[in-house]
Amino acid sequence: MRNTATDWARGARRTVVTDEVAEWASDSEDEPPDVDELDALVRAFRSLPERWQTVLWYTVIEDEPVGQVAELLGMEKGAVSQLAFRAREGLRQAFLVAARGDVRNARSSPPSSPRASAVPAAAQPCPATAP
Template identity: 30%
Template sequence: MLLDRVYQGDDAAFGTLYRRVSPMARRAAHNIVRDSHAADDLVQETFYLVLRAVRSGRGPRDSFAGYVLATVKHLAYRYCKTESRTVANDDPDMWERHTDIVLPAAQTERVTAAWASLPPRWRSILWLVEVDRYSPAELAPGLALTPNAVSSLASRARQALRTAYLATD
């Protein structure tokens, strides 16, 4: 059986399974996301995750195709959820009308300076958690961290931003 050979480290067997199952996985992803490029990306990510799971002994044991389909559907629904948070708008006045907080110029400069003083990793995690509203559980796999570690990282970044803001008097 091909799957047994994959568990034994046979990359050619995984390639065969990929060729057999990837068209079905691509159709499933495309039916959910309705974007060919996103579907292709999701299929690639799916097979990467499945191969990683197999190599660590956690992957599918019976139905390789079922496991792949479940994984690609999960990723596709997560992608759709993430995309629904994105608002495309070419009207700059819209941002003015929907801005709840207007800071004095001096305070804006302090915020900008504090933000710029943070390391890129902290700025990135703060943006993802506070602006894009991702949960630590959603971010953890992509950052190769546990959800608790993501929460801790965000907490340290918040504290560093607060400290930097207060130090810019």
């Protein structure tokens, strides 16, 4: 009986909507998407290796669980997770390149590690002075 009364009391509470939430809810979702951004995203996705495209399609677009994608691709779960991580990072890098409009570098390989992308170009050795 005590739980029933508590449930009724909780159910009777009113939700207070702040101005910020009301403004967010009233925003029109009918706004057209940014065509340049979508175009850059498509170019970036198409510039990725086929394996990366496949794993991104299943894990992000189709929202399939890693275990099911692993079965589809004939891989271990851990391998699919790692491949998806690398593919997302590669897509991020390719999108940044495509968004700048530098199409000739869109197929360049992503950094070998996340830390490599954090090193500014000025801090990397010059090819002429590299051993």
